[in-house]
Amino acid sequence: MIPTIKDVAAHAGFSIATVSRAINAPHTVNPVTLDKVRQSIDALNFRPSPLGRQLRGERTRLIGVVLPTLANPVFAECLQGIDELASAQGYRLMLMTTQYDADRERHAIETLREQRVEGLILTVADADTHPLLDDLDRAGLLYVLMHNDTVRRPSVSVDNRLAAYDGVRQLIAHGHRRILMLAGTLAASDRARQRHLGYTQAMQQAGLTPAPALEVDFNAAELSPSVLAHLTSGPNRPTALFCSNDLLAMVVMRGLRRARLQIPHDMSILGFDGLAMGELLSPPLASICAPNREIGCAAWRRLLARVTGNYEALGETSLALTLPHSLREGATIAAISNRDETSTPPKEANSENTYARNVA
Amino acid sequence: MIPTIKDVAAHAGFSIATVSRAINAPHTVNPVTLDKVRQSIDALNFRPSPLGRQLRGERTRLIGVVLPTLANPVFAECLQGIDELASAQGYRLMLMTTQYDADRERHAIETLREQRVEGLILTVADADTHPLLDDLDRAGLLYVLMHNDTVRRPSVSVDNRLAAYDGVRQLIAHGHRRILMLAGTLAASDRARQRHLGYTQAMQQAGLTPAPALEVDFNAAELSPSVLAHLTSGPNRPTALFCSNDLLAMVVMRGLRRARLQIPHDMSILGFDGLAMGELLSPPLASICAPNREIGCAAWRRLLARVTGNYEALGETSLALTLPHSLREGATIAAISNRDETSTPPKEANSENTYARNVA
DNA sequence: CTGAAAGCGCTAACAG
């Protein structure tokens, strides 16, 4: 059905070795022969099977990609970056998602190894304490982490601690003093920990009291009563929330709105990730932006360099590559006026536009 | 480095055939032998290479997935569905994106064929006029389309025409009479055409005049002046927009807000896709929902059934499988009051909440 | 410059 190199050889009247050479080393074969072989290839619409090559122990040109989920566009954006470069360079991507589950991470990596991928690009829950990554090191299978924040392993990420620090300082600069950090089930993730560290430092430096990260159920339609209590009750309620990622920020915003809080009037919100979609929101979501697509691209470049042995050429000295983050101003952050400090949330309707200009 | 079946055979003191049988048909081998072989397998941490099997002409357990982009969560949602089922059943996914480009579609399909995938799940720009799909039919390579709206090929989709019809009728029921349909670069897509058909029918049935779909540049931060003119100028400006997909709806909403229009007060918006994220918006986006994840799952099931030859067992009679759509009410649609009909957009700020309850 | 032949890891007859 699908033509093989044999069919081409028969059609052209040469041996399969010659056909192989015509494909892989055209200069070593007589031009006339080459021409005939090429005609046969066209005539039969032959494309060499990668399987044969792969089995021979050649390059498989297969790269495994392991991501927690595609429901969070952060990872979809990274994947776009990887895909763009990889497919342009003739590599194929094998994708597996893990839903942040350690078993599935293990299974994914195993499956991809079996498939003899040349390398792996992945985002795991916690890079430092991950025994599988040690296995990879031991087995000599190349990999690059994305977003995972560790100096111990090859990775591409923003400086999560510093980025969070910058973001929270921004909130403080807008007059906020009671700032809470929210995290999802990601609370056990290396990124979230780094971000909380940055939050803590920014708070302390400003003479404010940092709080432990408040965990929020990502999937619930409403915020739980206990969380809501933390956010709204008493004179010490926070005036600003730093959310560990944009998706969480959006879920929280909905929860707050359902609880009849106005954003940013009653609560300022700062996210993390810089999802493109955040700009489409109303009010546009303020966020600490990671160059997600670029992170994917950079991860690809690093992996390719290592796979092809050009690693030194990249001139990188450390395992962890840190890309610059940026702050995206958005109308979800309002400057706080001192008189507002202790008031309870007002109930009157108020357009977000009123506050949109406060952000400078 | 990676142990092969040979290593296991040597270690266990049996032939490779016995090892192979121990793996693939354990009941045909002496329990004692079986045990020894298994111990060797564990000792060496051997996993059979799929490459060998694949080359043998066995099942590759590889499925190709071809999507336009992951930037639109519709496709990410579908992919989630596919991935969930596929990886649970031991299949591996090879992913390629096309950016709606015909050349890249061709290239993707070709690449995946070379890789000897057992089947393909894809979304193409236009299914009916796609020569590559005819090639697949001819080559006997199985595939299932997602979202593409055609009865000529195996596909899983909602009834785009009917869904659009239902949605636009909803707009009409809310008192809108000047309703415009917007489409992105997708204007040349089969889905968009079907949706416009549904729009047209709903309008005509209500005695209203349908307009051609207005094309909008997806990527522009602002709506173009000419588009904006269509939407806002004159007494005949539309009061409601039906957007060919949710992402477009979000882009349009931002454009309108920048032009100082209030949603839904000055303009009602209805999207298409039912993106999960739409519910997180403010106001929540009204949308015609396709069960994206389920579309992915269904596509997988159909493909698997065909691949394994159990197609008849599915009891499906037609090529096109149509899944039910649903309408998601959202505060982006406001009922229109008659006196508003001819007024120009008012400028005063007004919370979306005022209108949130009008949707019934 | 071209061909014959070995072998990558595995499965499936076919013998024993």
Next chain:
DNA sequence: CTGTTAGCGCTTTCAG
């Protein structure tokens, strides 16, 4: 129940 062997599609010595 187990071993021998051929061969999947391809690349790569090694001869010619």
